[in-house]
Amino acid sequence: MTGVFGADAGEVKSVSVMEGHSVTLHMNDTKIQSDTLIMWTFGPRETLIARIHRKANEISIYDDVHDGMFRDRLKLSKLSGSLTITNIMTELSGLYKLTIISTAETSYTFSLNVHAHLPVPFISRVSSQCSSSSTCVVLCSVMNVSHVSVSWYKGKSLLSSISVSDLNIRLSLPLEVEHQDTNTYRCVVNNTVTNHTQHLNITQVCHKCSVRGLHPGYIALMCVVVLGITAAVVKCMLCSKELVYNNNTSSMLRHYRALHENKERNGGGPIQATRKQELDEALVTMIVKDTQPFSVVEDVGFRDYVHKLDPTYVLPTRQAVKAMVEAKYA
Known part of the structure; x- marks a missing residue:
């Protein structure tokens, strides 16, 4: 994918592209005299990266500068003087200056910002344990990002947003919802070029623990009713341990009292x-x-x-x- 961007003399044209794409920079004024000298420079030190000397009929590309990061990426149009950068990477972000020298000197400046590929956000629960609370707190997160924003939406309404500039970090934004909430929530991560959306499935992410506080006998019984019996084996809902089922709940009750009862009484689950x-x-x-x-x-x-x-x-x-x-x- 190639983006084409033109600038007027004296202005600084802001350009944003995705990593791996191509970008073409050119001046909006297409009138170039035959004796014109055209120079493209990069960075605050204005390192020369390309030049056209029309009077001498010469085209020069200096792609070995800056440790060769421009190598095999630069294309220069003799007709228009435009510069194309192919397979662009984030290290090539910066200021590009086009200088045209004829009877007078004119300059055009481009501020190029190359964005890394935007990851899809993922939604997780703040606490991996189930809870008897009526609310659930979830996190929308993206990994190793910079110059992005993460936002929560309820329907079309913006609820909250957080941004990061030039730090390559994990960015997370919390949201508290009711277990019985039927509204539509979505998390959006975006930069100036593109965006990705992840929808919240409350039922899937927020596992409400319906067994805490019940008599241990009912907990054991619910292991059978909810999860069912497969090859005379049942699974504990608190630790996922598989137990032998002998047409009664004795083994499950012994397991609960040995491993879980004290934790339940002493607050071993979610915070009281x-x-x-x-x-x-x-x-x-x-x-x-x-x-x-x-x-x-x-x-x-x-x-x-x-x-x-x-x-x-x-x-x-x-x-x-x-x-x-x-x-x-x-």
């Missing part, structure tokens, strides 16, 4: 409601005392730090934090 409330209140106090923006809960470093402190704690969304601050200090 009272503990989450305490941490939410502490977060609100910190934000107010230190005059932090609500968006701090979306910062990747802060989220990683909180996860190290307590992996079971799910940070509230920016909108939820704002509502808590307003409720407490309004």
Whole structure:
């Protein structure tokens, strides 16, 4: 795919292309005299990369400069003076200057931005454990990106957005939804050239754990009812261990009491409601005392730090934090 971009004298023309494509740069004024000297330069030091000396009938391409990164990529039109860069890569981003010298000197400048291929975003749950909560927090993430934005949409309405400039990092944006929510949500990652969309399937991503808090006998029984029996074997819904089934739930009950009962009683699953409330209140106090923006809960470093402190704690969304601050200090 080739993009063709023209510039007027004295302006800086911004050009964005995808890595691997071709781009042609030219001046909008097509009148070039026969004795014209045409020069293309690259970068802040204006390194000469191509030249046409019409009076001497000479065309020169200097593609060995900058450690040869232009090698076999430059094509120069003798007729129009346009420069084509093929199979372009991100390292070729920068300023390209066309200088035409005849009876007077005229220059044309292009600011070329080459974008790496945009990855498709992926959606995951913040906590891999199931929960009895009525809400679910999911993350939309893209890996190794720069100069992109990630946004959540509800239908056609923009809910939140986060951007990164020139850091090659993982970019993530959280969203809190209700398990029973029937609205359409989608995550969009985009740069100035293209975009990719991933739709949220709440039922698939947010596994609501319907067994916590029930009597262990019912948990064992639900292993049979929900997952079924295959070759006299059942599977525990809490740890996926396969157990022998002998037409009763004794083996499942013994397994539950040996491996899961104490964890359930001692809060080995998702964070308890009272503990989450305490941490939410502490977060609100910190934000107010230190005059932090609500968006701090979306910062990747802060989220990683909180996860190290307590992996079971799910940070509230920016909108939820704002509502808590307003409720407490309004």
